[in-house]
Amino acid sequence: MLSNLEIGFAGIGLMLALLALRVPIAVALGLVSLGGIWLMRGEAAAFGTLGEVPYDFTATWTLSAVPMFILMGTFAQNSGIAASLFTAARVLIGRFPGGLAISTNFAAAGFAAVSGSSLATTAAMGRLAVPEMLRHGYDRSLATSVVAAAGTLGALIPPSVAFVLYGWFASQSVSKLLMAGILPGLLTAFVYCVMIVVRVRRNPALAPAPEEAFSAARKWQALREIWPLPVIVVGVVVGIYTGATTPTEAGAAAALLTCLVAIFRGEMNLARFAESLASAAKTTALVFFIVIGTVLFTKFLALSGVPRFIVGGIREASVDPLVLILLISAFYIVLGMFLEGIGVMLVSLPILLPIADSVGYDLIWFGVLVVKFIEIGLLTPPVGMNAFVVKSIVGDAVPLGLIFRGLAWFLAAEAIVMVLIIGFPEISLYLPSFLD
Numbered sequence: 001m002l003s004n005l006e007i008g009f010a011g012i013g014l015m016l017a018l019l020a021l022r023v024p025i026a027v028a029l030g031l032v033s034l035g036g037i038w039l040m041r042g043e044a045a046a047f048g049t050l051g052e053v054p055y056d057f058t059a060t061w062t063l064s065a066v067p068m069f070i071l072m073g074t075f076a077q078n079s080g081i082a083a084s085l086f087t088a089a090r091v092l093i094g095r096f097p098g099g100l101a102i103s104t105n106f107a108a109a110g111f112a113a114v115s116g117s118s119l120a121t122t123a124a125m126g127r128l129a130v131p132e133m134l135r136h137g138y139d140r141s142l143a144t145s146v147v148a149a150a151g152t153l154g155a156l157i158p159p160s161v162a163f164v165l166y167g168w169f170a171s172q173s174v175s176k177l178l179m180a181g182i183l184p185g186l187l188t189a190f191v192y193c194v195m196i197v198v199r200v201r202r203n204p205a206l207a208p209a210p211e212e213a214f215s216a217a218r219k220w221q222a223l224r225e226i227w228p229l230p231v232i233v234v235g236v237v238v239g240i241y242t243g244a245t246t247p248t249e250a251g252a253a254a255a256l257l258t259c260l261v262a263i264f265r266g267e268m269n270l271a272r273f274a275e276s277l278a279s280a281a282k283t284t285a286l287v288f289f290i291v292i293g294t295v296l297f298t299k300f301l302a303l304s305g306v307p308r309f310i311v312g313g314i315r316e317a318s319v320d321p322l323v324l325i326l327l328i329s330a331f332y333i334v335l336g337m338f339l340e341g342i343g344v345m346l347v348s349l350p351i352l353l354p355i356a357d358s359v360g361y362d363l364i365w366f367g368v369l370v371v372k373f374i375e376i377g378l379l380t381p382p383v384g385m386n387a388f389v390v391k392s393i394v395g396d397a398v399p400l401g402l403i404f405r406g407l408a409w410f411l412a413a414e415a416i417v418m419v420l421i422i423g424f425p426e427i428s429l430y431l432p433s434f435l436d
Helices: 004-020 025-041 043-058 062-077 081-093 099-115 118-135 140-155 161-170 174-180 182-202 216-225 228-242 247-264 270-304 306-317 321-336 341-358 363-377 385-397 400-423 426-433
Strands: none
Touching: 004 025, 004 270, 004 306, 004 341, 025 043, 025 270, 025 341, 043 270, 062 081, 062 099, 062 118, 062 161, 062 247, 062 270, 081 099, 081 118, 081 216, 081 228, 099 118, 099 140, 099 182, 099 228, 118 140, 118 385, 140 161, 140 182, 140 363, 140 385, 140 400, 161 174, 161 270, 161 341, 161 363, 174 182, 174 228, 174 247, 174 363, 174 426, 182 400, 182 426, 228 247, 247 270, 270 306, 270 341, 306 341, 321 341, 321 363, 321 400, 341 363, 363 400, 363 426, 385 400, 400 426
């Protein structure tokens, strides 16, 4: 007869094996959890947990922000905002060395602020920016990798579904988490730009300067076309920052404004409206199924005593907090090579949150690290989702290996950003401190 602790560790191993076999995350988590609870507490406890968890989870007010942010993103994809952002950035700074790559970076940051999705940002920017850069003679590796890397800003800059889910799971303020992502997101975009400029100055052949020049009137026109974006973004941030709105209310208002912008621009019709609603509902359902599986897995681990055992071992070993964060970093990077970002976060939190809490990490700061790591996972081979999104857009024009080769530069930039965020927690905690 296995002890509860042995069942817990066996369950973790079985769950990882199922994920390696490409079993859907929600199914793997649910099957392992229910089987483990059944072995430890019996059939009635297993089915009682299965009947209780889905309702308790979906009835949580905090999580109602998730479908609002997702709906905002689907409306944004149909509003023409992405195209206007890239055009404005290209007109304003496109003539600088590496200007189109830098324009893509800033446009992606702007679109991330209204889409909340890394994959959506990558797809939108990829269709717009990659052909433009290739037309101007940009290096194929740089043109594709900058789109894949800049897309990761979607999970940091609010609104962010990842922060909402983390906040609910860690019992932390979603408003503080959304504010905490702003400066790290802007820092990431800035470091990307510095890296691009340095590379292009060392090797101008990577990004020839476009010959076209734009008049002041054309620049003002480009700025006028993106006026809805700052209104929406500032509205969301200010509403949450001042406490005037909850994240859910801010998300709902932003979704409505984004839809109205799409209608005003003539980009929204009944078919696209229905498509946006259906896409948001499908994405929300997929996310919620994964989270329900994660909640079941958390209950299974709590009953088995695995988190308590690991925390006790770390305390006895007196592991240095800095060494521990490096080990956690390595864990996320390896896991991110094989699993989708939200899945990585939700699979890991039942184990890592008790550890982070036990050593005294600020859980808002830790949430920023977690979201950063799952975004880095979108760039790392062999399953760098953003690289595959770009590959699906460019087809045979750019080999996948060339995209990953370009991403190595951005992963080096990410290493610099992570050192800064870990070394200076105030980067993440400064803005949330005003919400106390």
